[in-house]
Amino acid sequence: MALHNDRNYGDFIPVKRSLGGVWSNIVQVLNITVVEGIQLKNYFKVAVGNGEETSFWLDHWIGPKPLKDSFPLLFNIEEVKDCNLNCCLGNRNDMVRLKWRWKRPLSSEAEINEMVGLCSLLSQVELNQEKDEWKWFGPSAIVDPDFSVRLVRQLLESGSNRGVNYVPERCKWIPDKCNIFIWRAEMGKIATVDALNRRNIDVGTVCGLCGDGEESVDHLFTSCDVASLLWAYICNWCRCANIVAFSFKDLIEFHNHSGFEGKKKDVLKGLIRIGCWVVWRARNESRFKNSEVNLNHIFGEVKRVGFLWFSSRKKCVSTSWSDWCKFVNL
Structure with a gap:
C-alpha cells in the first residue's frame, strides 16, 4: 500500500x-x-x-x-x-x-x-x-x-484497560442517542456549568433547573429539586421503592435494585434514562430560551416519549397506552 x-x-x-x-x-x-x-x-x-x-x-x-x-x-x-x-x-x-x-x-x-x-x-x-x-x-x-x-x-x-472505566449498560429499546447521552453524562462529558468552568468558560455556578446549588451531573440528575420530584413521580407510577441515589451512577443502576424482573425491570431502566434525557432538555430550554420549568410537563414528556419508543422499538411487544399508563399491567 x-x-x-x-x-x-x-x-x-x-x-x-x-x-x-x-x-x-x-x-x-x-x-x-x-x-x-x-x-x-x-x-x-x-x-x-x-x-x-x-x-x-x-x-x-x-x-x-x-x-x-x-x-x-x-x-x-x-x-x-x-x-x-x-x-x-x-x-x-x-x-x-x-x-x-x-x-x-x-x-x-x-x-x-x-x-x-x-x-x-x-x-x-x-x-x-x-x-x-x-x-x-x-x-x-x-x-x-x-x-x-x-x-x-x-x-x-x-x-486499553476496560476494567478501569465504568460503561453503563445499554438499554435496547431507547435510541442510541439517548444511550450515548447517558454514557457521556456518566463520564462528565456534557456541558454542565461545572464542566464549562473547568474549561475556563465562566457561566456562573447556579443550576439551570432549580436555581439553587452548583450545577454538575450529580446535582442536576440526583440532588436538584426538579429531578428529585420527577423520580418520586416515576416511582409512584411504577409502584416501586423511592430512588435513593448519591451519584449519577447510582441513579442509572437503580433498576438492578428495584425488585423488578423481566419486562418491568427493562422498562424502568429505560424510563430513568429517558427521564435524564428529558431533564437535560428542560434544563437547556430554561437556560437558553428562558422557558418556565414545569414538572408536570417533564413527567408527561417522559411517559409520552417512553410509550412511543417502547411500543415502536421493542420487538414482539404490543402495549396499549392504557396499559402503559397503568404500569402494573405491563
Missing part, C-alpha cells in the same frame, strides 16, 4: 494528500494516541526502495523511531532537515555512501557518539529501484502484514 507523507517535522503519518482539511485532525489523533507507551504513528514504517519519497530524518524508516528522535544532537546541526533519503545515502561498489550537511563540525563527545551509532545503523542499508512504501508494522503484522482499520482497532482495544 503506497502512501505519502507531509513535511512537517515529525508529524508524519501515512495518509493520502487527498484528505485535505481532514489531515490536521488525523495528525493530531495519531500524535496523541499512545498504545503501551508507543505513539500510534510509530506503528507505520517506510519500506525503503529508491529513497526518493522518504525523509531521512523525519520519517520512520529505520530503528524504533524517526532518526530525528534517535539522534537529536545530529538533527540539531543538520542544515537540510527535510532532505530525502537518496540525498544522504547511496550505494557505490557495494559500499554505503553517506553525505552530510552539517552546519558546523562535530564538537562534542555526545555528537561523536551519536555519529558512530548512526553510521553503525546505516551500514546495512541498501537502496534499490523500487518505490518507497509505507507499511503497517503493528503487533499483528506477522500474521496479517496488510494494513486495515480493523488492525488499528484491535491494537487500540488491546492497549
Whole structure:
C-alpha cells in the first residue's frame, strides 16, 4: 500500500494528500494516541526502495523511531532537515555512501557518539529501484502484514484497560442517542456549568433547573429539586421503592435494585434514562430560551416519549397506552 507523507517535522503519518482539511485532525489523533507507551504513528514504517519519497530524518524508516528522535544532537546541526533519503545515502561498489550537511563540525563527545551509532545503523542499508512504501508494522503484522482499520482497532482495544472505566449498560429499546447521552453524562462529558468552568468558560455556578446549588451531573440528575420530584413521580407510577441515589451512577443502576424482573425491570431502566434525557432538555430550554420549568410537563414528556419508543422499538411487544399508563399491567 503506497502512501505519502507531509513535511512537517515529525508529524508524519501515512495518509493520502487527498484528505485535505481532514489531515490536521488525523495528525493530531495519531500524535496523541499512545498504545503501551508507543505513539500510534510509530506503528507505520517506510519500506525503503529508491529513497526518493522518504525523509531521512523525519520519517520512520529505520530503528524504533524517526532518526530525528534517535539522534537529536545530529538533527540539531543538520542544515537540510527535510532532505530525502537518496540525498544522504547511496550505494557505490557495494559500499554505503553517506553525505552530510552539517552546519558546523562535530564538537562534542555526545555528537561523536551519536555519529558512530548512526553510521553503525546505516551500514546495512541498501537502496534499490523500487518505490518507497509505507507499511503497517503493528503487533499483528506477522500474521496479517496488510494494513486495515480493523488492525488499528484491535491494537487500540488491546492497549486499553476496560476494567478501569465504568460503561453503563445499554438499554435496547431507547435510541442510541439517548444511550450515548447517558454514557457521556456518566463520564462528565456534557456541558454542565461545572464542566464549562473547568474549561475556563465562566457561566456562573447556579443550576439551570432549580436555581439553587452548583450545577454538575450529580446535582442536576440526583440532588436538584426538579429531578428529585420527577423520580418520586416515576416511582409512584411504577409502584416501586423511592430512588435513593448519591451519584449519577447510582441513579442509572437503580433498576438492578428495584425488585423488578423481566419486562418491568427493562422498562424502568429505560424510563430513568429517558427521564435524564428529558431533564437535560428542560434544563437547556430554561437556560437558553428562558422557558418556565414545569414538572408536570417533564413527567408527561417522559411517559409520552417512553410509550412511543417502547411500543415502536421493542420487538414482539404490543402495549396499549392504557396499559402503559397503568404500569402494573405491563
